[in-house]
Amino acid sequence: MDQQAHTMAHHTKSYASYEARHFLWQASEDGKVATITLNRPERKNPLTFDSYAELRDLFRGLQYATDIKTVVVTGAGGNFCSGGDVHEIIGPLTRMTMPEMLAFTQMTGDLVKAMRNCPQPIVAAVDGICAGAGAMIALASDMRLGTQAARTAFLFTRVGLAGADMGACSLLPRMIGQGRASELLYTGRSMSADEGMAWGFFNSLHEGPAVLEAAQDLARKLADGPTFAHGMTKKLLREEWDMGLDQAIEAEANAQAICMQTQDFRRAYEAFAAKRAPRFEGD
Secondary structure, three states, X not given: OHHHHHHHHHHOEOOOOOOOOOOEEEEOOOOOEEEEEEOOHHHOOOEOHHHHHHHHHHHHHHHHEOOOOEEEEEEOOOOXXXXXXXXHHHHHHOOOOHHHHHHHHHHHHHHHHXXXXXXOOEEEEEOXXXXXXXXXXXXXOOEXXXXXXXXXXXXXXXXXXXXXXXXXXXXXXXXXXXXHHHHHHHHOOEEOHHHHHHOOOOOEEEOOXXXXXXXXXXXXXXXXXXXXXXXXXXXXXXXXXXXXXXXXXXXXXXXXXXXXXXXXXXXXXXXXXOOOOXXXXXX
């Protein structure tokens, strides 16, 4: 048992004090809510090979975080993210061998996989330009809060590529419908904030800078909730795509029976019986 406990301790660690190299990382005082800020505002926060890889590794690592319960993703300077940097990514890609190109596209896809596989709910706060890979980061989040200035474009076709990028042809139709997704992926045009709201891409719209605060408030509410159960919800939202209804209902029966063994389930009942608000601990 000691060996098992040692192995568990080796794989779990605190992420509140994580030191990001290619973007900003800030954890709340209690270490439960983390905010990632893409921080190259002079270029509308484009991604580079390095920031892609660090984001992928960070979201993979968050599976083992003992502290972080929810994550907010945003951009600095009034824009979310302009996608892959034209000079630092697009240019070099034109000079790469096919195996190098494939390694790059698999890495970008691995970022989306890591975001979907980490147990923490992810809230995107989207202002201004949200394009290409930036639109995919927003789409891979669990919820999206936007502003009236938000302009979301899956503009791969504009650089001569398919709209099939980082899971777009799977995630976007499920979010906004096949016809609307087809239009955005074929044309590469921007989806307005009002369209995004009407189509179910955005959960809510906010005034300019207030969007980040709203996203952090939402993340805080989730972090103060039954976080083990939230992780289960996220897991089944992902896994049930590939299930028939009977299989999904069985998976949910198993999941709920597991959640009924948590202390948070007992805390909720005891609080209800005592007519007070429950205080969840995530165990």
